Amino acid sequence: MTGAPPLIVTRPEPGNTATVARARALGFDVHAMPLFAARPLEWTAPDAGDFDALLLTSASAARLAGPGLARLAALPAYAVGAATAAACAAAGLTVAMTGATDAKWLLGEMTSQKIRRILWLCGRERSALDAGDARVTALPCYAVDPVDPPPAWEKLLGAPAILLAHSARAAARIAALAGTGRAHLSLVAISPAVAAAAGEGWREVAAAAQPDDAAMLAQARALWHKGGK
Known part of the structure; x- marks a missing residue:
């Protein structure tokens, strides 16, 4: 231009x-x-049966989670943004919904579907999420350093x-x-x-x-x- x-x-x-x-x-x-530069963190995948769905708010979570992500592949993934959804699909996850705006909107959609136990694959630094009556468990799998x-x-x-x-x-x-x-x-x-x-x-x-x-x-x-x- x-x-x-x-x-x-x-x-x-x-x-x-x-x-x-x-x-x-x-x-x-x-x-x-x-x-910034992103890097993976060591983490241990919990039992997928303890949760109803995955929440990913950044493509870095799907890209950097590593082999542990395969243990959670049975859970539907809810992704904020098209890039995050594409990274989830590339990592072998089944994307149930792509958030059109932000994590707050997507959480509202999830809770309206009676999803109550949410595993949030996230970064080491993150904002707080309010999911109302739902339980959001934050699991850092990557870090972004300046x-x-x-x-x-x-x-x-x-x-x-x-x-x-x-x-x-x-x-x-x-x-x-x-x-x-x-x-x-x-x-x-x-x-x-x-x-x-x-x-x-x-x-x-x-x-x-x-x-x-x-x-x-x-x-x-x-x-x-x-x-x-």
Whole structure:
């Protein structure tokens, strides 16, 4: 897109490469600037019979869970976002539902189906989930650790740019690294909760209509067109 500001992708690999490829195909001047790296954790799969369903809120859980995931394959998987659903299917899980917005919405759908015992395959750092009368058991199977920004980070943030935040931790770290002088920068968040974690002081902050790359890139395009008027 001629005249578009740089688009900065901050998520860890392998998602970073996938998002960069999608953005480049749409004509964005895109830059891979991962601020985190994901790695597996040691964990032990519980008895699948103790649960009614799996909840996965990140594709990293399915990608990094390892061989223990096979012990839980009999449970239906509920995934937040199309990328997470695709990772679940690739890992051999049966996806019963893909969340259209966020974990809160998906939990509401699960509890409305009388699902009461939920095993949440999650990251070491995570937000609290309120499932009402249902029991959500969090089982960390991966960690996402911060890494130093790539060398071009400061130069890119010195001029107008659009940044993508795929998690609340990412939004908070982007905000910390950008500092208070960020009125020339715009941010696209994967959900309203992630947008809130970015704080104030940006030129624009927008939340994707769906928790996936396609919706985030559509918002990035809208911000660019808005800024160009």
